[in-house]
Structures are given as structure tokens and as C-alpha cells.
Amino acid sequence: MDFKGGDASSGKHIAPIRHKRGRQTYPPEPYLWKDGEFILEKRIPHSLSDWRLATQAGIYTYMLAYATQPRFFSQHYQRLLEDAQTAQLPQMHFLDAANVQQAIVRLLNRNMWYRTTLLRLVLFPETNTTLLPIDTPTTAMLIEGQTLPQKGFVQRHQGLLLNYAQNLTIAPSQYSAIHWLGNPTPWLVQRSLRDKRFSDLILLNTAQRVAQASQGAVYMIKDRKLYTPPLSEGVCYDPIRSNISRAGQLIGLGEVIEQPLTPEALEKADELFLGSTQHGVEWVMGLGNVRYRTHSALPLIQQLNQLYFPDQHFTGEE
Numbered sequence: 001m002d003f004k005g006g007d008a009s010s011g012k013h014i015a016p017i018r019h020k021r022g023r024q025t026y027p028p029e030p031y032l033w034k035d036g037e038f039i040l041e042k043r044i045p046h047s048l049s050d051w052r053l054a055t056q057a058g059i060y061t062y063m064l065a066y067a068t069q070p071r072f073f074s075q076h077y078q079r080l081l082e083d084a085q086t087a088q089l090p091q092m093h094f095l096d097a098a099n100v101q102q103a104i105v106r107l108l109n110r111n112m113w114y115r116t117t118l119l120r121l122v123l124f125p126e127t128n129t130t131l132l133p134i135d136t137p138t139t140a141m142l143i144e145g146q147t148l149p150q151k152g153f154v155q156r157h158q159g160l161l162l163n164y165a166q167n168l169t170i171a172p173s174q175y176s177a178i179h180w181l182g183n184p185t186p187w188l189v190q191r192s193l194r195d196k197r198f199s200d201l202i203l204l205n206t207a208q209r210v211a212q213a214s215q216g217a218v219y220m221i222k223d224r225k226l227y228t229p230p231l232s233e234g235v236c237y238d239p240i241r242s243n244i245s246r247a248g249q250l251i252g253l254g255e256v257i258e259q260p261l262t263p264e265a266l267e268k269a270d271e272l273f274l275g276s277t278q279h280g281v282e283w284v285m286g287l288g289n290v291r292y293r294t295h296s297a298l299p300l301i302q303q304l305n306q307l308y309f310p311d312q313h314f315t316g317e318e
Helices: 048-053 073-086 097-110 185-192 240-250 263-267 297-308
Strands: 019-021 024-026 031-034 037-040 059-066 117-129 135-147 160-170 200-205 210-213 217-222 225-228 271-276 280-287
Touching: 031 097, 037 097, 059 073, 059 097, 073 097, 073 117, 097 117, 097 135, 160 185, 160 210, 185 200, 200 263, 210 217, 210 263, 217 263, 225 240, 240 271, 240 297, 271 297, 280 297
Parallel strands: 160 200, 160 280
Antiparallel strands: 019 024, 031 037, 031 135, 059 117, 117 135, 200 210, 217 225, 217 271, 271 280
8 A cells, every 4th residue: 555646745655564374464455444444445435546536625644653653643633633624624523532543553553563654644525424315524534554664764875856846836825734635736746857866846935935845844954053944935734843843952953943945045054954754854965056065964863763762772774
């Protein structure tokens, strides 16, 4: 299972670990969780990709888990509910934080995902036929997961090479901070990157200031201080944002300073990196013709591992 059907920015398919007992394979295939029940992929309507296409009005958030325990669950879940309210999704009557957290633990155990797992919680509108012959609008929740090859957050062996997106801009609003399933921007960026040497593109907003890259928020290190654009610049919110700020304080960079950034500021920076729950902290080697020589992101990754996985000893080099 992968996440590509509803999110063009996702990485390639990574199969979950299989545990064999005799001739039978456990689990037979990855389970999904939807509105209180576990569903095998082959039992959902149509194919998973086709089904996602019908739910593009939905929103989502990523979350990390390890050893069947979701990390910073409350922080992610609360933000998802706030985004659902902003997106004006129909009211949810059956979901509360405790039940969803328990469902995640059961999903991880059922799939035997005992290593680092990337979860995606999706909310989308659908109709519910009650006892009366009336279709009532409601919001459904889908929980997906895939195991990751690494342990925790890791340092990239080779830095990203970025450039600016051409003919693509973000109009900042309260809606641009939400992860929308139907957002075409990541797909458009990936299409424009075909057969080119760049890893990702930085999108500017309508004021020609830095918004974000398609794969995560942009962070700049300058004179031992850490900067990132505020959400009002068109940044898509990710709960890792506050934890990067905490980690920055622990390694002497201070908390993240939110201020508008221009392309000229990025080109004069000491270092750049992208930050997201999905991809972690990704060091940027270059932006266009500019190259960055410092590597302050590694101790930042180590501190993030301590925040997310305090029960483990991940160094960031696994």
C-alpha cells in the first residue's frame, strides 16, 4: 500500500514487514481503519486509488509511530479537527481522541508494524443513510499506514538540490495552511521535475516571497539563528513545526523565528533545510546556482529523535 492515490507528494511504495508461520503470511495484506472497522484493501469499493479520487475534498495529516505507539498524537489530532472546522466539513458524531488513538494502536498491532511507521489520518465528506430514507452528510475518517526503512529521523547522505517553481504561486489564506487531498500543486511540481536535476521546487506566494517547497516547509539558518516563513505567507501547517523550534533551542540555534523570507534572503543564508513529519529534516545542498557548506541539521535531527523517540537511541545516522 502507498499513499500516491490521494497525495502526489508521497514517496514510493514501501511494503510492510511480513511475518511467516509455515506457509501462511501474516498479515495477508495491509489493513485500513475506517469509521470503527478494519478493512482489507481488496474489500473497499473499487480500488484504493479510484476510491481516493472520489474523496478529494478531504483533508489529512501525517503522524509517526514506533513500537505501536503514535508520537505526539494529541498535537496532530487537535490540528486535524481544527482544519476540518476551517474546511467546513460536516460534523463528526462518532470520533473522539481516545477512540482514534486506540484504533491506531490496534491497526499497528494487526499489521505487525513494530518499526517506524508513517500514518496518515484522512477526513473526508460522505453521505450516511440513516433509518430514514435520507442521505445525511457526515465526515468519515480513514487511517492508513506504511512502514519506513529507517529508524526515526535520519540525515540524508546527499543534500537536496532546489530551484524556484515557475508559473506556480500560492495565494495565502486560512485554507492554504491545510493539507488538502485534492491539492494539485505537489502533482504539478513533480511533473515539472521530470528529467531535471532538481529534487524539489520552492513556491513563492503572490507577493513573490517564499511560501514553501512541495515536500515541506523551508527553514533557513543565518548567523546561528533559525528562520521560517509564518503560516500567513502560504505555508501548509505541519505539527513538526513546534518540535523543530524546541530542537533548535536545545542545540543553540534558539527557537524558530517566523518572518517573511525573500529569495534573496535564502540565497544569502548559511544553510537551508526542509522540515515535515513525512520526510523529517532534509538538508539542502543547493538552491539554483547557490551552494551551502554548513551541516547544522545533523544535531537538529538527533534532538528530534530524542523528542519523538525518547525510548530509543536513534542517532540520525541509521
